[in-house]
Amino acid sequence: MRFPATVPVIAALALTAAACTSGATTSAEPRKARPITPVAGCGAGSWTDPADLAQDRKPARCEKGMPAARPLARKTKITVASSTGSAEFVAPVKLGIANGEFGKENLEVEFKQLGVADSIPLLAKGEVDAIWSAPEAAFFNGIDQGFELRWVLGNFAPGAGSKSGLWARVPQGTAPDALKFGDGTPVGTLIGKGSVIMYPMREVLRKHGTDLKKVRFTGLGGPADVVTALDNGGVKAAWVVDPLWKQLDGKPGMAFLGGQPHGEPLGGMIYGPSMLRENPDAGVAFVRALIRIYNTYFTGDYKKDPAFVKQLSSVLGLKSEILNAVPSSQWDWEIRKDTVERLQQAFIEGGALGKAVPESEAVDRTLYAEAVGHKP
Structure with missing residues (x-):
């Protein structure tokens, strides 16, 4: 697994507490439901049962190049933060910027390198629009403080043969x-x-x-x-x-x-109020672009393509031999049912979390459901 080291939880809690007094947006009001209509190129295979935890489960997929871009009426700049710009787990975001996939949605994406403890308060205040990371203890502590934070997109599970x-x-x-x-x-x-x-x-x-x-x-x-x-x-x-x-x-x-369990992503995209509530059209557009990136570039054993590995090497600043040293990951935008419950049980047992929050307050699957045209 390629998640970077986190800072101590105490620091995360301190920063989260500080955000409470700095105008962070809370989730007192539920988000309004948005209409979902069929999307070309995204049929029955673009959605799987969230409760399916089978180790050999095939991830949801649309056709290559789908879902097609639906450009926003006005160019919108968003800022996404991640703790590193050179690890393989950040490849879809970096590749999407390099290949203009976000530009097709009329999005201008700024990538910032920030640690989790630094980015969670900024996300809650709307100073960062999204975090490409994982729902770690600081994320749940932020929700417990009343911040509007949601895990909206999965990233990957280990590929066959991985021994991370x-x-x-x-x-x-x-x-x-x-x-x-x-x-x-x-x-x-x-x-x-x-x-x-x-x-x-x-x-x-x-x-x-x-x-x-x-x-x-x-x-x-x-x-x-x-x-x-x-x-x-x-x-x-x-x-x-x-x-x-x-x-x-x-x-x-x-x-x-x-x-890490095969078929169960443990990270991905986390949104704050700016993408969930203030500009949900941009929130869906960013998710749609990432799903298109998965379907276009990260299907099957993508590391068998030397030209693509060379491009990834350039985008990430990693040597090709490092990328080829481990199997291709299984990229998967869906979030499994109760993953956040299992995560929180471990955090509580380890002493990093005081109490659990319900899945409904931590996960929002509606953005990727809208992007692929699936009515849950």
Whole structure:
């Protein structure tokens, strides 16, 4: 999984609290329903049952190049923030800017690099229109404060063969499935307890006899330190991201225990009041462009196309060999039912969240439903 490290939750809470006194928009009034009409090129396959969590579920798809652009009457500038501009998970946004996909909707998209803790208060105040990130603990804490924030579009799930996830040292003669973690087991991490990674980590740890409250998380300085800490025994397990797990794959004494669930995106686009309420036409247009990008550029094993990998390399500032080192992801704009509930359970167990908010206050599927012409 390619989500970047998050800042400590305490900082996120402090910034969120500060936004309470700075004119942030709250969600006291429900959004008005918008009409949904059929969209050419987006048939029955452009929507799947949100409750379907099958590992082999095929993502929703429209025809290539669809849904067609419906340019806004006036050119509209929007600002989208993300914590990095060079990781593969941000590729649809960066590629959309480079290839003029947003321009087709009469949108001018400004990309800003901001950490999650910095961008959540700005989003709530309307100073940033959207965040390309994940519904982390700071997101739910913001909603609990009354801010109008919604997860409106999914991003990806790991592709077949991906081993981004929890890796562990396994004693000789012990099968990985039989490995048990005792209380206080040191687990290396680059992420805070407020990251969405806590959800899949929680599920993997449960299978090995422990949970987020019982293990002892050890902060590591950087991505390369994860592999070093596992090698020298400084930690028993660690979450290893793309493409670093390639250094451990097949190495004696190392085992992949599990990662992000296939078929369940854990991030994507988060909107604030400016796109949800003040200019919903722009909100739908931006979602529509991103869905078109998925359908056009990120279907199947897109990394088999050397020319496309070369373009991604240029857009992201990453070497082609880094992109080719890991499998193509499965890009998926839909948000699964109860994903936010599972995320919040992990945050509460890990101590990053005090209480859960209902899915209806955290997720809005109506924008992508309108973009593909599906009436739920």
